[in-house]
Amino acid sequence: MTVYLLCFILLLVGLYGIITKRDLIKIILSLGIMGYAANLMLILFGYKSGAIYPILEKGVTPEIMVDPLPQALVLTSIVIELGITAMLVALAVRLFEKYKTFDITKIRRLSG
């Protein structure tokens, strides 16, 4: 419960950054924070107290393993997050070359 709430606070910090920051790099970093919080939340939902990692060994039965399904889905989600970050960075670099600034308010003014 406390862990869930702390993880939700992390998500809200990322949302705060997206809403209030004017710098494109800060907005990309805030999106990254939200992604971290979402991934961590999914893994928190799958944790079983006292259980071990879901890899079969000698003397290990499936009853004492954590939930492997969120782990499998988050594994690909992390890699996709890297691709999305790379794409956002490429967009930001292109915008910088055109407008010579990372400030989103100035970018809007120049385009109008």
Added chain:
Amino acid sequence: MPVETWLIFVISFMILGSIVALELKDLLSSIIAIGIVGLGVSVSFLFLQAPDLAIVQFLFEIFALIILVRAFIKKDYHQEKPSRVNKILVGVTIITLIAVFFLSVNIFKSLPAFGNPLMETSEYYLAHGAKDTGSANLVTSIILDYRAYDTLGEITVLFTAILGALTIVRIKSRSKDSVEEQL
């Protein structure tokens, strides 16, 4: 110490690190400070018994740092300019987010408690995974066998994102070439 205590410590540290990263004026410092959050997530994955994820998250952190620093280090304006901060917007946002937090407490109360997951589908995977797929690592058996179409779709998304990034970067070089040809 129980796992939950460690997690509370690590996640509180991550919240502090993310606030510091967002409020620092120097952009290079804030890119470095975001590493606290990523490595904290990696350590949390280790505590939550997900070693594969911890390794992938660690690699993600290094690659993201390389991409961000490589893209933004050469820019002359890597100091955030002092701009007229809209204090009203910041205040209203903080108040709204705190309200959202307190309203959402009941939702988290209704979820299954930490440490007692609903494992209805996963019980089948855990019990039959080794027999059905022949993989000792059950996470791998889900990614590459039970949910292979999901993985295919996610790889398509990754491919599209990389293709988009390469296209966006490439427009620059092509337009430069054409300008040089015209000159």
